[in-house]
Amino acid sequence: MNLLDENVRDDQRTLLRQWRIPFRQVGKEISRAGTQDDNLLPLLHRLKCPTLFTQDKDFFKHELCHRAYCLVWLDVTNIEVAFYLRRFLRHPAFSTQAQRMGKVVRVHPDGLHFWQAGEAGRVSVKWGE
Numbered sequence: 001m002n003l004l005d006e007n008v009r010d011d012q013r014t015l016l017r018q019w020r021i022p023f024r025q026v027g028k029e030i031s032r033a034g035t036q037d038d039n040l041l042p043l044l045h046r047l048k049c050p051t052l053f054t055q056d057k058d059f060f061k062h063e064l065c066h067r068a069y070c071l072v073w074l075d076v077t078n079i080e081v082a083f084y085l086r087r088f089l090r091h092p093a094f095s096t097q098a099q100r101m102g103k104v105v106r107v108h109p110d111g112l113h114f115w116q117a118g119e120a121g122r123v124s125v126k127w128g129e
Contacts, residue, residue, distance in 0.1 A: 001022075002021065003044075004053050005056060008025065008053070015083075016085065021086060030047075041064070054072070057075065060105075064104050070105065072105045073104075087127070088112070102116050111127055
């Protein structure tokens with residue numbers, strides 16, 4: 001399940017729908033509006049294999065790695081969220097749900113950085129790899 005943080009703008013949601021990328025959004029389809037960040041992790045544990053997309057850099061921490069979910073920090077502007085979310089989902093290293101689980105990822109124009117549950121080091125990947 002692709003889960004959008006509630007701060008993702010409506011125009012970006014519209015693009016995702018046009019591209020037929022399935023998602024649910026916190027505060028709209030899942031949970032209630034104004035859900036605090038510290039309440040999002042228990043929510044992720046209740047869902048089946050969610051990937052949370054957020055623009056909140058506080059979620060890019062190694063200690064948040066867990067095999068039950070994926071956290072993706074979209075380190076891009078508000079109007080680039082849908083583009084980079086789609087680009088991330090199409091990347092060969094993250095294109096399946098199984099490949100994403102257990103990772104905390106930073107997505108930005110130059111590439112991706114991520115930690116994986118059970119691994120010590122951070123990995124960097126370029127968009128072309």
